[in-house]
Amino acid sequence: MAEYTCSVCNVKFYDREKKFTNDENKCILHSEMDKNKYNGLLNELFIERIELYIDKNILNNKDNKVTFYNVKIPIFKTETRDSTYLWDKISKKFEYNNFKILFIKSVFYGEEKLSSLKNNYLIFEECDFLKKVIISDCKELIFSNTRFHxxxxxxxxxxxxxxxxxxxxxxxxxxxxxxxxxxxxxxxxxxxxxxxxxxxxxxxxxxxxxxxxxxxxxxxxxxxxxxxxxxxxxxxxxxxxxxxxxxxxxxxxxxxxxxxxxxxxxxxxxxxxxxxxxxxxxxxxxxxxxxxxxxxxxxxxxxxxxxxxxxxxxxxxxxxxxxxxxxxxxxxxxxxxxxxxxxxxxxxxxxxxNRETARIIKDSFEKQNNIIEANKYYAVEMKEREKELEIIKNPLDSIVFFFHKLSSDHSQNWMLSLFWIFLISYLVTSVKTTYGMFETILYNIFIYGVFDKMANIINPFSIMTRGESLTFSMLLFKIIIAYLIYQFIVSVRQNTRRK
Known part of the structure; x- marks a missing residue:
C-alpha cells in the first residue's frame, strides 16, 4: 500500500484518501478538492482523519492547545443530520476542560452550528464561513480577521x-x-x-x-x-x-x-x-x-x-x-x-x-443665555402657533397673529416694519394731497364727526398735536404708525433681547 505525507500537517495517509482527493501532497483535511457539495464518503474520511489528528495532538500536550491550519471543512448538514455533527465529534475528543481549539486560515463550506464546546476556548483566525453560522453556547469564542459570507x-x-x-x-x-x-x-x-x-x-x-x-x-x-x-x-x-x-x-x-x-x-x-x-x-x-x-x-x-x-x-x-x-x-x-x-x-x-418642538429648542438657547438663537426659534414657535389657530374659533387671536407676522415677521424683520411705516405714511399723504374732499368724506363716513370728537377726548398724541384737533382717521393712522414703530424697535433689538 502506497504511503503519502501531507505537506501541511505532515501526517501519513494512504491510497484510500489519495484516490478520493486525487492529491498526493495533501490529506483530506487540507485537500483543495471541491467540498461545496455533500458527500457521505468524504464526511466519513474527514471525521476519521480529524479524530486521528486530535488524538495525536492531545497526547503530551502541555499547552492544552490544538491547532487546525488551512483545513477545508466540507458540508455535514443533511435533512436528517444537524449542522452540529462535526462539533459533537470534536467535543467528545476533549475529555478535559480549558482546551484552546484554533482554526487558522480554514474554510467552512457548509452551515455551522458552534455548540457542545462550552467548556473550551474556540478561536478562528483568518477563516472563511461560506454559509450560515449559528452560535449556541461556548465558554469563549474569538474571531480574528474572519469573513462571514x-x-x-x-x-x-x-x-x-x-x-x-x-x-x-x-x-x-x-x-x-x-x-x-x-x-x-x-x-x-x-x-x-x-x-x-x-x-x-x-x-x-x-x-x-x-x-x-x-x-x-x-x-x-x-x-x-x-x-x-x-x-x-x-x-x-x-x-x-x-x-x-x-x-x-x-x-x-x-x-x-x-x-x-x-x-x-x-x-x-x-x-x-x-x-x-x-x-x-x-x-x-x-x-x-x-x-x-x-x-x-x-x-x-x-x-x-x-x-x-x-x-x-x-x-x-x-x-x-x-x-x-x-x-x-x-x-x-x-x-x-x-x-x-x-x-x-x-x-x-x-x-x-409642532410648536412644542420649537419651544424646547428656544428654551434650550435661553438657558444658555443665547438670546440671538432663542429669538430665531421664538419666531418659529409663533409661526407654529399661527398654524394652530382657526379664524372661526379664535378670530381675535388669528387677527393679532396675522398682523404681527405681516408687520415684522414676528419681530424678526426690522426692514419689514420700516417698509410699512414709509408705505402707509406715503399713501395717507398722497390721498390727502390728491383729494381735497378727503377730510369731508371721512367726516361724513364717521357719523358727522362723532368719532372725531371722541378721538380728541382719548387723544394719546396731544403732545405731538400741540392741542390741535385730531380726526378719527388720523388717530387710526397714528396708532398704526406707533405699532409699527414699536415692532421696528423690537425687531432691531431682537439680537439682544426679545422683550
Whole structure:
C-alpha cells in the first residue's frame, strides 16, 4: 500500500484518501478538492482523519492547545443530520476542560452550528464561513480577521435566562448578524486602527445585555450599514457609533447606561421609541435625512445636537429632557467648510413638526443665555402657533397673529416694519394731497364727526398735536404708525433681547 505525507500537517495517509482527493501532497483535511457539495464518503474520511489528528495532538500536550491550519471543512448538514455533527465529534475528543481549539486560515463550506464546546476556548483566525453560522453556547469564542459570507446568529432558546458569552470579533467582515437573549461580557468589535476592510451589512440586538464597550467606529473609513437594530436591549458601557452611514436605525425600548457617541453619522431612516439615555449623548455633525421623532425618548443627562442637520421635520413633543441640551447651529441644509475646517454661511432654521418642538429648542438657547438663537426659534414657535389657530374659533387671536407676522415677521424683520411705516405714511399723504374732499368724506363716513370728537377726548398724541384737533382717521393712522414703530424697535433689538 502506497504511503503519502501531507505537506501541511505532515501526517501519513494512504491510497484510500489519495484516490478520493486525487492529491498526493495533501490529506483530506487540507485537500483543495471541491467540498461545496455533500458527500457521505468524504464526511466519513474527514471525521476519521480529524479524530486521528486530535488524538495525536492531545497526547503530551502541555499547552492544552490544538491547532487546525488551512483545513477545508466540507458540508455535514443533511435533512436528517444537524449542522452540529462535526462539533459533537470534536467535543467528545476533549475529555478535559480549558482546551484552546484554533482554526487558522480554514474554510467552512457548509452551515455551522458552534455548540457542545462550552467548556473550551474556540478561536478562528483568518477563516472563511461560506454559509450560515449559528452560535449556541461556548465558554469563549474569538474571531480574528474572519469573513462571514452570509448570516451569523447567536440566539438563546432558553427564555427564562440569558446566556453569558465571551464573544469577540477582531477585524472581521460580516453580512448579517443577529443576537437574541445573550449577555456579552467582552467588547464585541475590537478593530485595529487601520482596518479598511471592516464591513457590516446588518446588526440586530434583541433582549441582549452588553456589559463592555460597543465600538462601530472605523476610524477614517466610512462604515456603511443597511440595518442597525437595538430592541429591548441594555448597553452598560460606552457606545461609539461614529462616521457611519446607516440606512435604517431602530432604537426600541433600549437603555444606554453610559456615554453615547453618535457623531458624524448619516441616518437615512430612523425609528426611536421609548429609549432612555442615562448619560450624555452626542449627535454632533450628524445628518438626519428623514423625519425624526424622539417618541418617548428620555435624556437624563446633557444631549448635544451641535451642527446637526435635519433635512426633514424634527419632533420633540414627546421627548423628555431632564437636563439642558445644545442645539447650536442646527440647520436644514448641509454647509460647506473652509480650509480651517470652519463652516461657511449661516445655518437655516429646521422644520419643526409642532410648536412644542420649537419651544424646547428656544428654551434650550435661553438657558444658555443665547438670546440671538432663542429669538430665531421664538419666531418659529409663533409661526407654529399661527398654524394652530382657526379664524372661526379664535378670530381675535388669528387677527393679532396675522398682523404681527405681516408687520415684522414676528419681530424678526426690522426692514419689514420700516417698509410699512414709509408705505402707509406715503399713501395717507398722497390721498390727502390728491383729494381735497378727503377730510369731508371721512367726516361724513364717521357719523358727522362723532368719532372725531371722541378721538380728541382719548387723544394719546396731544403732545405731538400741540392741542390741535385730531380726526378719527388720523388717530387710526397714528396708532398704526406707533405699532409699527414699536415692532421696528423690537425687531432691531431682537439680537439682544426679545422683550
Amino acid at each position: 452570509t448570516y451569523l446568529t447567536y440566539k438563546n432558546d432558553l427564555k427564562e435566562q440569558s446566556i453569558n458569552s465571551n464573544l469577540s470579533f477582531n477585524d472581521c467582515i460580516f453580512n448579517i448578524i443577529e443576537f437574541k437573549g445573550v449577555t456579552f461580557n467582552n467588547e464585541l468589535f475590537a478593530n485595529s486602527k487601520e482596518n479598511k476592510s471592516f464591513k457590516l451589512e446588518e446588526l440586530n440586538f434583541e433582549n441582549c445585555i452588553l456589559k463592555n464597550r460597543l465600538n462601530l467606529l472605523n476610524n477614517n473609513y466610512l462604515l456603511k450599514i443597511n440595518k442597525l437594530y437595538f430592541i429591548n436591549t441594555i448597553l452598560e458601557n460606552k457606545v461609539i457609533i461614529k462616521s457611519c452611514e446607516i440606512k435604517d436605525l431602530r432604537l426600541i425600548e433600549t437603555r444606554f447606561k453610559n456615554f453615547c457617541n453618535f457623531e458624524k453619522n448619516k441616518f437615512v431612516s430612523l425609528s426611536l421609541n421609548e429609549t432612555i439615555f442615562e448619560k450624555m449623548v452626542s449627535f454632533q455633525q450628524t445628518k438626519f435625512l428623514t423625519n425624526v421623532d424622539f417618541y418617548y425618548v428620555t435624556f437624563k443627562e446633557h444631549s448635544i445636537f451641535k451642527n446637526t442637520i435635519f433635512t426633514n421635520e424634527l419632533n420633540l413633543e414627546n421627548a423628555l429632557f431632564e437636563k439642558n441640551s445644545s442645539f447650536l447651529n442646527i440647520s436644514a441644509h448641509e454647509r460647506e467648510k473652509d480650509y480651517k475646517d470652519k463652516y461657511k454661511g449661516k445655518p437655516i432654521n429646521i422644520k419643526v413638526a
